[in-house]
Amino acid sequence: MKKIAFIIIGVLIFCTAAGYIVLNKLNTGKEIDMGDKKVLVAYYSYSGNTKKVAEKIQNITKGDIFEIVPKTSYSNNYDEVVALAQEEKQKDVRPELVDNGNVKDYDIIFVGTPVWWYTMAGPVRTFLTKNDFTGKTIVPFCTHGGGGASSTYVDMQKLAKGAKITEGYTSYEKSAKDSEIIEWINKLKL
Numbered sequence: 001m002k003k004i005a006f007i008i009i010g011v012l013i014f015c016t017a018a019g020y021i022v023l024n025k026l027n028t029g030k031e032i033d034m035g036d037k038k039v040l041v042a043y044y045s046y047s048g049n050t051k052k053v054a055e056k057i058q059n060i061t062k063g064d065i066f067e068i069v070p071k072t073s074y075s076n077n078y079d080e081v082v083a084l085a086q087e088e089k090q091k092d093v094r095p096e097l098v099d100n101g102n103v104k105d106y107d108i109i110f111v112g113t114p115v116w117w118y119t120m121a122g123p124v125r126t127f128l129t130k131n132d133f134t135g136k137t138i139v140p141f142c143t144h145g146g147g148g149a150s151s152t153y154v155d156m157q158k159l160a161k162g163a164k165i166t167e168g169y170t171s172y173e174k175s176a177k178d179s180e181i182i183e184w185i186n187k188l189k190l
Ligand SMILES: Cc1cc2nc3c(=O)[nH]c(=O)nc-3n(C[C@H](O)[C@H](O)[C@H](O)COP(=O)(O)O)c2cc1C
Pocket: 044, 045, 046, 047, 048, 049, 050, 051, 081, 082, 083, 085, 086, 113, 114, 115, 116, 117, 118, 119, 143, 144, 145, 146, 147, 148, 172, 173, 174
């Protein structure tokens, strides 16, 4: 009888400990401790894919989030946007923004963009040139429609003079995953 009671108590203790470990992992697994570094997640998104990734990163890092919004919205007509974006790239247009943002108070700035014509979208060009990134760390990410990041990250480095640009996180359309983002950020050792 005593033996059975011991076995039951042993099983209960084991289950409680295992449950605690699992719950603890589930609760903290989605967050990364950035120490005392101040984090901003800035992004532009035309059709919502990059916005989803930005929100995932914000949820994981618990940083602040800033949406880059052009003063003149792009047309809802996809073909028109494709044509305009090509022209903007060729002429290196930096469209005016509703708010240029302010990176002054941040150490680490995640910068997200859809890939437009093999590089970042125009509004992100504006954001990178209207802010002073000297001494800051830029952590880039982008979503694309099948062509990958192309020259997005290299072009970001050219515009954000004085910043250290880390390896980026590149995902196809809506395919970004929390687990991949956590792995990427952990690998960066920010
Ligand atoms: C103007 C324009 C240009 C694009 N150029 C590319 C490209 O060069 N390479 C690519 O893989 N996808 C390209 N795409 C597809 C987008 O990068 C892709 O759909 C992205 O996930 C959209 O992100 P968003 O929903 O945040 O706007 C382009 C889309 C648009 C609207």
